[in-house]
Amino acid sequence: MSRKNLQVRILDDRIGNQIPFPEYATEGSAGLDLRACLDEPLTLEPGDTQLIRTGLSIHIADPSLAAMILPRSGLGHKHGIVLGNLVGLIDSDYQGELMVSCWNRGRTSFTVDVGERLAQLVLVPVVQADFEVVAEFDTSVRGEGGFGSTGTR
Numbered sequence: 468m469s470r471k472n473l474q475v476r477i478l479d480d481r482i483g484n485q486i487p488f489p490e491y492a493t494e495g496s497a498g499l500d501l502r503a504c505l506d507e508p509l510t511l512e513p514g515d516t517q518l519i520r521t522g523l524s525i526h527i528a529d530p531s532l533a534a535m536i537l538p539r540s541g542l543g544h545k546h547g548i549v550l551g552n553l554v555g556l557i558d559s560d561y562q563g564e565l566m567v568s569c570w571n572r573g574r575t576s577f578t579v580d581v582g583e584r585l586a587q588l589v590l591v592p593v594v595q596a597d598f599e600v601v602a603e604f605d606t607s608v609r610g611e612g613g614f615g616s617t618g619t620r
């Protein structure tokens with residue numbers, strides 16, 4: 468099991484006490500749950516989007532890594548609580564607070580409790596590109612086909 472050392476700053480005194488520090492729920496978990504660092508419960512009416520603090524910042528530092536903030540399947544499927552940006556991308560040089568854009572895309576209001584697990588953070592590898600401008604590509608089987616080009620339906 469390979470683990471990456473990651474610098475984290477705790478920006479709110481309640482982290483590690485009233486609001487648990489992020490941890491992998493199981494040995495095989497890909498994501499760390501991010502919790503709502505709120506002063507009081509926050510009700511999201513249908514269609515509302517709010518930027519919610521996590522009380523944490525990370526500095527990934529290594530340009531070959533990034534982090535993604537992804538929805539939790541239970542909240543998204545059962546309650547319509549997903550991310551206002553659909554997916555959050557955390558750059559390796561970002562040092563600000565991790566923020567979760569929380570969107571109620573459902574039909575009923577939803578109250579986010581203080582410390583509620585809102586979304587999950589996944590570290591991912593990144594390859595930065597050096598563009599080589601060419602006139603033509605080598606031929607591929609797919610060519611320019613896309614958007615359903617390979618099927619009949």
Ligand SMILES: O=c1ccn([C@H]2C[C@H](O)[C@@H](COP(=O)(O)OP(=O)(O)OP(=O)(O)O)O2)c(=O)[nH]1
Nearest residue numbers: 536552554555556557558561564565566567568
């Ligand atoms: O859900 C998110 C998405 C982004 N960020 C932070 C980390 C990321 O590195 C930074 C910038 O994000 P992004 O590049 O997606 O936003 P932008 O609209 O392009 O802003 P910028 O001009 O600052 O890059 O904002 C979050 O805290 N949460």
Ligand SMILES: [Mg+2]
Nearest residue numbers: 556557558561
């Ligand atoms: Mg950007």
